[in-house]
Amino acid sequence: MRLIAKAVSKDYLDVSFQSGTNTVEIVERPGRWMTADRLEKLRSDLTGIATATLETGALHYGVLSGNRERLENAIVTLVRRTSDGKPVAFNALSLMDCNLSASRCRIIHLGLVMIDPQERQKGLSWILYGLTCLLLFIRGGLRPLYVSNVTQVPAVVGMVCETFSEVCPSPEEPEPSDFRKILIAREIMQNHRHVFGVGADADFDEKRFVIRNAYTGGSDDLKKTIEQTTRHRDEKYNTWCRNELNYDRGDDVLQIGLIDLAAAQRYVARAVPRGSLMQLAALGTLVFARRVFLPAAHWFNSEKDYGLLRAR
Structure with missing residues (x-):
C-alpha cells in the first residue's frame, strides 16, 4: 500500500492510497463538502458497483437512496482498479448520533459492503472490513468507539x-x-432505521436483538x-444464525460492539497483509498527526493570530 494523496478537506477525511493493483479512496461525510460534480460521480460509482453485485434488483436506502443527507453522515471507502479507474468495491459506514439518557454517543454503523463479483477473493477484505474504523479510532485518540451492524x-x-470487542448478541x-x-439499540431502532433499510413495520425483539421482518424499507x-x-x-456462527433468525420471514440481528485497543491489535495481527503494515502505519500516523501534532504546531506559531485561542 503506497500513500499517494491527499490532504484533508474541511476537517473530514479525504485520503487516497495505492494498494496492489487498486487505488483506495476514503471520504468522510462527502455530502457536506464535495462539489456537485464530484458527488454525482461518487454516487454513480457506488450505483455501478451495486448493480454489478446484485445483478437483479436494486437497493433504495443509505448512500444508494439518492438522498444527499445520507452522504452527509457517511464515510465511503471506494476501491478502483488502477489500470482503468473502474470502481470495483465499496464500504459505506454511517455515523449515528444517539442520546443515552443525559449523554450523547456517536455510533459507527458498519453499513453496506459490496464487491464486484469479478474482484472477489483478491485480498480486499482487510480494506473493506475494518480499515476505516481503525483510522477513526486512531483519530479519536485511541478512545473506544461503539460500532453497530445489521x-x-x-x-x-x-x-x-471476531474483529470487535464485547459484541452482543453472539453465540457466547x-x-x-x-x-x-x-439503550443504544433502542435509539438506533427508534431514530436510525433508514440507515440500514429497515421499514417502520419491522418488529424489534429487545431481548435477543433480533429485527423481525427486516426487509421492507x-x-x-x-x-x-x-x-x-x-x-x-x-x-458455531452458522448454527447460531440458523437457530436465532427466521429466514423465511426475513430476520436480521442487530450487533453492537466496540473498537478499542484490543480490537485494533486483533485487526492488525489477523487481517492486514504483512507487506502493508508499514504503509498502514504511515497512513495511521498521518491521521493521528492531523488531530494531535498539527494543532500543537499551530498553537506555538507566534506569527499567526489565533485570537482567544492563543496561549498566554
Whole structure:
C-alpha cells in the first residue's frame, strides 16, 4: 500500500492510497463538502458497483437512496482498479448520533459492503472490513468507539464478533447484559432505521436483538434464505444464525460492539497483509498527526493570530 494523496478537506477525511493493483479512496461525510460534480460521480460509482453485485434488483436506502443527507453522515471507502479507474468495491459506514439518557454517543454503523463479483477473493477484505474504523479510532485518540451492524449473513456475524470487542448478541452472549447497549439499540431502532433499510413495520425483539421482518424499507433485494447466505468457517456462527433468525420471514440481528485497543491489535495481527503494515502505519500516523501534532504546531506559531485561542 503506497500513500499517494491527499490532504484533508474541511476537517473530514479525504485520503487516497495505492494498494496492489487498486487505488483506495476514503471520504468522510462527502455530502457536506464535495462539489456537485464530484458527488454525482461518487454516487454513480457506488450505483455501478451495486448493480454489478446484485445483478437483479436494486437497493433504495443509505448512500444508494439518492438522498444527499445520507452522504452527509457517511464515510465511503471506494476501491478502483488502477489500470482503468473502474470502481470495483465499496464500504459505506454511517455515523449515528444517539442520546443515552443525559449523554450523547456517536455510533459507527458498519453499513453496506459490496464487491464486484469479478474482484472477489483478491485480498480486499482487510480494506473493506475494518480499515476505516481503525483510522477513526486512531483519530479519536485511541478512545473506544461503539460500532453497530445489521445482518443475516453468518460469515458477517462471525467477522464482527471476531474483529470487535464485547459484541452482543453472539453465540457466547446471546442476550445483552450491558444496559448501555440496550439503550443504544433502542435509539438506533427508534431514530436510525433508514440507515440500514429497515421499514417502520419491522418488529424489534429487545431481548435477543433480533429485527423481525427486516426487509421492507429499501433493502428488500438483500433478503436471502439460509442456503443463499455465506457461511462462516466456524460452524458455531452458522448454527447460531440458523437457530436465532427466521429466514423465511426475513430476520436480521442487530450487533453492537466496540473498537478499542484490543480490537485494533486483533485487526492488525489477523487481517492486514504483512507487506502493508508499514504503509498502514504511515497512513495511521498521518491521521493521528492531523488531530494531535498539527494543532500543537499551530498553537506555538507566534506569527499567526489565533485570537482567544492563543496561549498566554
